[in-house]
Amino acid sequence: MWADYEQDLLAVEDRLLQFAGDANDYIRDVTSHIIRSGGKRLRPLLMVISSRLSGYSGPDMTLLSAVVEFIHTATLLHDDVVDHAEMRRGRPSANQVWGNQAAVLVGDYLYATALWMATGIHIHEINDVLTLACRKMSEGEVLELMLDNNLAAREEDYFNVVECKTAALTAGTCRMGAILGNLDPLRKKALEDFGYYIGMAFQVADDTLDYMAQKDRLGKTLGKDLSEGKMTLPLLHCLAHSPTPQREVLVQRIGQGEITDMHLGEVVGFMKTTGSLDFSLERAVSFMRKAKQSLDPFPDSLHKQNLLALSDFIIERDL
Amino acid sequence: MWADYEQDLLAVEDRLLQFAGDANDYIRDVTSHIIRSGGKRLRPLLMVISSRLSGYSGPDMTLLSAVVEFIHTATLLHDDVVDHAEMRRGRPSANQVWGNQAAVLVGDYLYATALWMATGIHIHEINDVLTLACRKMSEGEVLELMLDNNLAAREEDYFNVVECKTAALTAGTCRMGAILGNLDPLRKKALEDFGYYIGMAFQVADDTLDYMAQKDRLGKTLGKDLSEGKMTLPLLHCLAHSPTPQREVLVQRIGQGEITDMHLGEVVGFMKTTGSLDFSLERAVSFMRKAKQSLDPFPDSLHKQNLLALSDFIIERDL
Numbered sequence: 051m052w053a054d055y056e057q058d059l060l061a062v063e064d065r066l067l068q069f070a071g072d073a074n075d076y077i078r079d080v081t082s083h084i085i086r087s088g089g090k091r092l093r094p095l096l097m098v099i100s101s102r103l104s105g106y107s108g109p110d111m112t113l114l115s116a117v118v119e120f121i122h123t124a125t126l127l128h129d130d131v132v133d134h135a136e137m138r139r140g141r142p143s144a145n146q147v148w149g150n151q152a153a154v155l156v157g158d159y160l161y162a163t164a165l166w167m168a169t170g171i172h173i174h175e176i177n178d179v180l181t182l183a184c185r186k187m188s189e190g191e192v193l194e195l196m197l198d199n200n201l202a203a204r205e206e207d208y209f210n211v212v213e214c215k216t217a218a219l220t221a222g223t224c225r226m227g228a229i230l231g232n233l234d235p236l237r238k239k240a241l242e243d244f245g246y247y248i249g250m251a252f253q254v255a256d257d258t259l260d261y262m263a264q265k266d267r268l269g270k271t272l273g274k275d276l277s278e279g280k281m282t283l284p285l286l287h288c289l290a291h292s293p294t295p296q297r298e299v300l301v302q303r304i305g306q307g308e309i310t311d312m313h314l315g316e317v318v319g320f321m322k323t324t325g326s327l328d329f330s331l332e333r334a335v336s337f338m339r340k341a342k343q344s345l346d347p348f349p350d351s352l353h354k355q356n357l358l359a360l361s362d363f364i365i366e367r368d369l
Numbered sequence: 370m371w372a373d374y375e376q377d378l379l380a381v382e383d384r385l386l387q388f389a390g391d392a393n394d395y396i397r398d399v400t401s402h403i404i405r406s407g408g409k410r411l412r413p414l415l416m417v418i419s420s421r422l423s424g425y426s427g428p429d430m431t432l433l434s435a436v437v438e439f440i441h442t443a444t445l446l447h448d449d450v451v452d453h454a455e456m457r458r459g460r461p462s463a464n465q466v467w468g469n470q471a472a473v474l475v476g477d478y479l480y481a482t483a484l485w486m487a488t489g490i491h492i493h494e495i496n497d498v499l500t501l502a503c504r505k506m507s508e509g510e511v512l513e514l515m516l517d518n519n520l521a522a523r524e525e526d527y528f529n530v531v532e533c534k535t536a537a538l539t540a541g542t543c544r545m546g547a548i549l550g551n552l553d554p555l556r557k558k559a560l561e562d563f564g565y566y567i568g569m570a571f572q573v574a575d576d577t578l579d580y581m582a583q584k585d586r587l588g589k590t591l592g593k594d595l596s597e598g599k600m601t602l603p604l605l606h607c608l609a610h611s612p613t614p615q616r617e618v619l620v621q622r623i624g625q626g627e628i629t630d631m632h633l634g635e636v637v638g639f640m641k642t643t644g645s646l647d648f649s650l651e652r653a654v655s656f657m658r659k660a661k662q663s664l665d666p667f668p669d670s671l672h673k674q675n676l677l678a679l680s681d682f683i684i685e686r687d688l
Contacts, residue, residue: 073508076515128477132470151451151514154473158447158480159507165484166500174491181485188478189392195470196395 051359054352058098058112059091065116069163080156084123084144092252093118093223095360100224100241103353104231110171111230117180118223120164125187125215127157132195133278175229183222190214199279199305205286212253213246220249240347244357247341252364255334257282258327261318273314279305283330284321291324331365338365370678373671377417377431378410384435388482399475403442403463411571412437412542414679419543419560422672423550429490430549436499437542439483444506444534446476451514452597494548502541509533518598518624524605531572532565539568559666563676566660571683574653576601577646580637592633598624602652606645607636615639650684657684 052059070081094115101111129135130143131150137143145153161184168180194211197203224245228238260275261284275282281304289300300320303313321327341361348354371378389400413434420430448454449462450469456462464472480503487499513530516522543564547557579594580603594601600623608619622628622636640646660680667673 074512074515077508077511125477128473131473150469152511154447154450155507155510155514158444159504159511161477161480162500162503162507166504169488169493169496169500172493174488174493177488177496181481181488184481185478185485188474188481189396191474192396192471192478193393195474196393 051356051363052095054356055095055098055102058102058107058115059094061112062091062094062098062115062119065112066119069116069120069167073159073163076152077156077159080127080144080148080152081123081160083141083147084127084138085119087138087141089119089123091119093122093220096220096223096245096248097227099353099356099360100227100245101230102227103348103351103357104228104233104237104241106227106230106232108230110173111227113167113171114176114223114226114230117164117168118219118226120160120167121184121187121219124157124161124164125191127153127160128191131157132191173229176226179222179225179229183218186214186218190216190218194280197281200281201289201301201304203281203286205283205290208281208283208286209250212250212257216253217246217249220252221246224248237347240344243344244341247337247344248361248364251334251337251341251361254283254330254337255365255367258284258330258334261314261321262327273309273317276303276314276317277305277307277309283333284326287326287329288317288321288324291326292320296320296323334365338362370675370682371414373675374414374417374421377421377426377434378413380431381410381413381417381434381438384431385438388435388439388486392478392482395471396475396478399446399463399467399471400442400479402460402466403446403457404438406457406460408438408442410438412441412539415539415542415564415567416546418672418675418679419546419564420549421546422667422670422676423547423552423556423560425546425549425551427549429492430546432486432490433495433542433545433549436483436487437538439479439486440503440506440538443476443480443483444510446472446479447510450476451510492548495545498541498544498548502537505533505537509535509537513599516600519600520608520620520623522600522605524602524609527600527602527605528569531569531576535572536565536568539571540565543567556666559663562663563660566656566663567680567683570653570656570660570680573602573649573656574684574686577603577649577653580633580640581646592628592636595622595633595636596624596626596628602649603640603645606648607640607643610643610645611639615642653684657681 066085067082070085071078097115097118098111101107126138127144130138130145131153135143136146144156165181169177190211194215197207197211221242222245225238225242228241257275260272260282276285289297292300300317303309303317338361342358345354345357385404386401389404390397416434416437417430420426445457446463449457449464450472454462455465463475484500488496509530513534516526516530540561541564544557544561547560576594579591579601595604608616611619619636619639622632657680661677664673664676
């Protein structure tokens with residue numbers, strides 16, 4: 051799937067480094083550090099396939115692919131400050147190397163640069179979609195912060211956060227592909243829906259894998275969400291379905307900071323008894339199925355097949 | 370001068386509160402706190418007078434006035450995190466009340482909301498000017514961070530920071546007024562130049578007043594820049610013109626954190642011997658004169674007179 055878009059994605063990398071290099075040395079260093087740290091480039095890939103499925107493969111496809119990755123990168127920089135992160139994808143996070151101040155301000159710079167690049171295309175419909183997605187994302191970040199360590203959090207609060215912080219940008223990304231290709235309103239909506247559901251599936255799967263994945267495969271620390279008090283779906287489900295003594299242990303672990311392997315093993319054990327991991331994965335799979343169904347208005351093609359394969363990958367990557 | 374635009378500015382206040390209130394309770398609380406904390410509304414005033422001077426007084430004037438104030442407010446929230454500020458305009462800063470995390474994320478939300486509002490007007494020229502100004506601002510913030518405590522900083526580095534972090538937005542604001550009024554290129558440039566020079570004059574005056582103003586008049590802590598290691602014009606000039614023993618004392622005080630009244634008195638004393646305060650004020654006055662000259666292409670009118678009066682106010686506000 052990636053192979054079909056290798057040239058497109060290489061052009062996006064060039065564009066990312068070009069815009070990172072366009073600033074002073076310091077911004078370039080911080081930006082290159084986080085850009086080169088091996089993100090999955092999921093959003094550029096969505097932009098590229100959506101554009102090509104819509105019949106567009108001109109320069110604005112590459113530019114907007116870089117834009118959505120820059121916006122995503124900016125939120126990572128701010129997230130790491132907010133979460134006091136020390137590592138990102140197996141390397142020291144930017145805030146660890148350059149300090150919180152640099153991470154906040156370079157994040158602002160990347161975000162501003164991305165919007166300056168995007169509005170330079172001069173398509174109002176693109177601007178409307180992108181700035182609304184950005185607004186929802188930042189609202190989602192605040193909503194997530196409000197839920198941290200919040201034992202009154204409900205599943206619907208969680209899904210609202212995921213919708214804002216993740217699905218808004220993936221939905222907007224796919225819709226921008228359809229806009230570049232001048233599709234009719236029905237297919238624009240179809241691609242937007244695809245992006246929405248794949249974003250939901252991705253985030254719910256990611257939040258579940260935080261309790262399942264093997265540490266060396268993702269370069270992530272297992273149990274990170276628990277130690278940070280993130281009220282994600284498996285934890286909410288487990289809390290709601292735990293008998294009182296088990297619930298009391300869970301409450302103690304939420305936001306505890308350092309989580310030992312033993313503590314984590316115990317919590318994962320609880321989640322197995324309440325079926326919370328299976329429940330969460332099933333929700334991710336359900337969003338994935340809706341993503342696939344959204345593409346029904348499109349006839350079969352290489353690009354449609356690749357979007358369907360991407361949907362499977364979102365779920366199966368680490369299982 | 371303010372009185373001539375009282376109704377316009379009240380409409381801007383309504384718009385600010387309306388957009389702050391459009392989000393969840395938490396965002397509204399943080400936003401209202403900083404919006405209500407009595408800023409000077411210099412940028413909305415520039416937007417209003419520039420628009421009216423250009424013959425436009427429709428709803429986009431009010432909207433863009435709120436946009437530039439939101440963008441300014443977002444940078445204040447991030448600045449306070451970066452500077453570890455405890456107070457802002459005589460009240461506890463947002464990061465003190467709600468924490469750094471909230472200040473970072475609500476700043477992002479205000480910024481995203483502002484750009485969403487602005488692009489909704491659907492004028493490409495406005496988008497180009499505004500996003501470029503935002504990009505320069507964020508670059509200026511990073512440049513300023515790099516200069517902190519930097520004894521190798523030169524006057525040109527300082528002016529470059531001021532140009533980016535302050536003058537880019539005031540220049541863009543005045544140019545947007547001219548765009549709304551559909552002025553010819555020469556007058557668009559004239560208003561942009563006015564905004565540029567008034568931004569330069571304002572910031573240089575502000576940085577000088579940090580060593581001069583009486584505490585109770587500005588609601589600011591005197592000597593704040595010195596304690597934070599900000600390499601502003603009076604300090605750079607004083608360093609460059611101090612004999613070695615005096616320079617050594619200055620170097621010790623830069624970024625020292627707590628600055629006692631005695632230490633500050635000593636530094637201000639040095640600045641008087643080197644003429645650094647007079648030098649800095651003279652630079653501010655010189656920018657102010659250039660601002661006034663920029664308006665030459667405009668015939669005399671109430672709005673032109675008010676921009677001229679505003680130029681004087683920028684310099685004379687606290688002397």
